[in-house]
Amino acid sequence: MWVANGLSQDLPAGVVMAGAWQGAELAIWRSAAGRLSAWGDRCPHRGMRLSHGFVRGETLSCIYHGWTYGSDGACRKIPAHPAMAPPAAIKAEVYQCVEADGVIWVAPAGTDAALPDLGGLAAVRSVALQADRAALAAALPGFVAQRDILRGQVAGAAVALALQDRATGLGLHLLGVGDPVALSRWLDGVVRLAEEGALA
Amino acid sequence: MIPDVVLNEWYPVAMAAMVGPWPGRQTMLLGSEINVFLDGDAIVVRGAAGDLAVTLAYGHVWACPGTPAHPLFPIPEAAQPGRRLVDCGVVRVKCSPLRAVENFLDIAHFPFVHTDVLGAEPHTEVGRYDVQIREDSDEVWATKVHFYQPQAAKSAAGGIVTEYMYRVAASTSAVLYKTCPNNPDEWDVIGIFVQPLTEELCEVWPWMALFDDTTPQADLIQFQQMIFLQDRSILENQIPRLLPLDPGKEIPTQADLTSIAYRRWLKRKGLTYGAQMVAA
Numbered sequence: 353m354w355v356a357n358g359l360s361q362d363l364p365a366g367v368v369m370a371g372a373w374q375g376a377e378l379a380i381w382r383s384a385a386g387r388l389s390a391w392g393d394r395c396p397h398r399g400m401r402l403s404h405g406f407v408r409g410e411t412l413s414c415i416y417h418g419w420t421y422g423s424d425g426a427c428r429k430i431p432a433h434p435a436m437a438p439p440a441a442i443k444a445e446v447y448q449c450v451e452a453d454g455v456i457w458v459a460p461a462g463t464d465a466a467l468p469d470l471g472g473l474a475a476v477r478s479v480a481l482q483a484d485r486a487a488l489a490a491a492l493p494g495f496v497a498q499r500d501i502l503r504g505q506v507a508g509a510a511v512a513l514a515l516q517d518r519a520t521g522l523g524l525h526l527l528g529v530g531d532p533v534a535l536s537r538w539l540d541g542v543v544r545l546a547e548e549g550a551l552a
Numbered sequence: 553m554i555p556d557v558v559l560n561e562w563y564p565v566a567m568a569a570m571v572g573p574w575p576g577r578q579t580m581l582l583g584s585e586i587n588v589f590l591d592g593d594a595i596v597v598r599g600a601a602g603d604l605a606v607t608l609a610y611g612h613v614w615a616c617p618g619t620p621a622h623p624l625f626p627i628p629e630a631a632q633p634g635r636r637l638v639d640c641g642v643v644r645v646k647c648s649p650l651r652a653v654e655n656f657l658d659i660a661h662f663p664f665v666h667t668d669v670l671g672a673e674p675h676t677e678v679g680r681y682d683v684q685i686r687e688d689s690d691e692v693w694a695t696k697v698h699f700y701q702p703q704a705a706k707s708a709a710g711g712i713v714t715e716y717m718y719r720v721a722a723s724t725s726a727v728l729y730k731t732c733p734n735n736p737d738e739w740d741v742i743g744i745f746v747q748p749l750t751e752e753l754c755e756v757w758p759w760m761a762l763f764d765d766t767t768p769q770a771d772l773i774q775f776q777q778m779i780f781l782q783d784r785s786i787l788e789n790q791i792p793r794l795l796p797l798d799p800g801k802e803i804p805t806q807a808d809l810t811s812i813a814y815r816r817w818l819k820r821k822g823l824t825y826g827a828q829m830v831a832a
Contacts, residue, residue: 377791396803399790416786418664418676431676432660432807442803 356514379403392445473527483551559618564745625721648826675700678807692720794828
C-alpha cells in the first residue's frame with residue numbers, strides 16, 4: 353500500500369527528512385541530481401537514525417560515523433576504513449518511493465499496488481496534527497474516506513487529503529484545484545479544529 | 553526482576569559536593585527511587601527498602617543496591633600529585649546507560665559528531681589497535697589507539713595525533729587516558745560515570761584528572777559539556793534505545809573492537825540492565 357509522505361516541493365535536492373510507512377519510521381532523501389529514496393530510518397552499523405544524516409551528491413551518509421550509502425541502499429564507504437570495500441551485507445532497508453501529483457509516495461519494496469489516482473489535483477500543503485481518522489472524516493461534511501484518501505469539496509472545487517500515520521500524530525497532505533491560498537486557509541481551519549480537541 | 557549481579561555493582565548517584573540535607577537529591581537507580589542526602593557529616597543513599605551501601609570516590613557518591621561484589625574500581629591517577637580534578641556536572645540522556653558508555657569508547661564518530669574539535673574529515677581512518685579483557689582486573693582495555701584531532705583538549709593549540717587508552721572499569725563507568733598536550737610524559741584522564749535511572753534513561757557524570765593549571769575551571773567544564781551535548785544528539789536517536797548484545801542486529805567493523813569486547817564482556821557477566829538480548 354502506498355502512503356503519502358509529504359509534498360515534492362517540501363523536499364529539495366540535497367535534503368533528508370523523516371517519514372513513516374504505517375508503523376515504520378523512514379528516512380526520505382533527494383540526491384543532488386534529484387533522485388528520491390526512502391529507507392528504514394536506521395543505519396545498520398549502530399542503529400542511528402539516517403534522517404539525521406547528510407546528503408552529498410548521489411549518496412546519503414549517517415551522521416554518527418559517516419557510513420555512506422548509494423541510492424540502491426548499499427554501503428559505499430566506511431570512513432574509519434577508507435581503503436576497505438564495504439561488505440555487500442551492509443545495506444539500508446530500501447522502500448519504493450515515487451512522486452505523482454506533487455506528492456511523495458512510499459510503499460514497501462516489491463509492492464504491486466497501484467498508486468492512488470489523484471489526477472487533476474495539485475499538491476497544496478502538508479500539516480501534522482493530533483486527530484482520530486473517524487473524527488476527522490465526521491468533521492468534514494461531504495467528505496468520503498477511501499483507505500488513506502479523504503475526498504470532498506472546498507468552495508465547490510474537488511480536494512483530497514492524503515492521510516499518513518506518524519509517530520507524532522496524523523499527517524495531512526492536501527491536494528486541490530483553485531486558489532492555493534484559499535485552500536491553505538481552509539486547512540488552517542482543520543488544524544484549529546484539532547487544536548481545540550474537536551478531532552480527538 | 554533485576555539480576556543480583558546487576559544489583560551487586562556500584563553506580564554513581566550524585567556529585568559529592570552537591571549533596572545537601574534531607575530530602576537531598578531525589579533520583580532513581582535501576583528503576584527505583586532513592587534520596588541522596590547529608591545526615592550530619594555522612595552521605596546516605598536511602599531507597600524504599602532501606603539504606604544502600606555507599607562509597608565516596610572521584611568527586612562522586614557511589615551506591616550499591618545489593619551486596620557489593622567487590623570494592624569500587626581504582627583510578628590511581630586521582631591521587632597523583634599535580635593533577636587537577638574536575639567534576640563536570642551532569643547530562644541527562646534518554647538512552648540505555650550501556651549505549652552511553654559504548655559511545656564514550658568510540659573514536660570513529662569524532663569527525664562527524666565532534667567536527668573540528670575531536671576530529672575532522674578527511675582524517676577519518678581508525679588504525680588497528682589492541683583490545684583485551686584483562687583477567688586480573690576483569691576490565692576491558694583498548695590500547696595503542698591513535699587519532700588525528702584538530703583540538704584534542706581545551707589546552708591544545710592546534711591539530712595533533714592523539715594517543716588514547718580506553719578502559720571499561722565497571723558496567724556503566726569508563727575511563728580514557730589520552731595524550732596530555734601540556735605534559736608528554738603523562739596522560740590526561742577523563743571518566744564517565746553513568747547513573748542508570750532506568751534501562752532507557754541515564755545521567756552521565758563526566759569527570760577529569762588533568763595536568764592543566766591554566767585553563768579556567770568554567771572553560772574546562774564548558775568544553776566537556778559541549779562534547780557530551782553533541783553525543784546526546786546521537787544517543788537519543790539510536791534505534792532501539794537498548795543496547796543489542798546479540799550479534800546480527802548491528803554490524804560492527806574493525807574500528808569497533810572495543811565495543812565488541814564491551815558487549816561480549818557485559819553478556820558474559822550477565823550485566824544486561826539496559827541491554828536487548830533477543831534480536832528483534
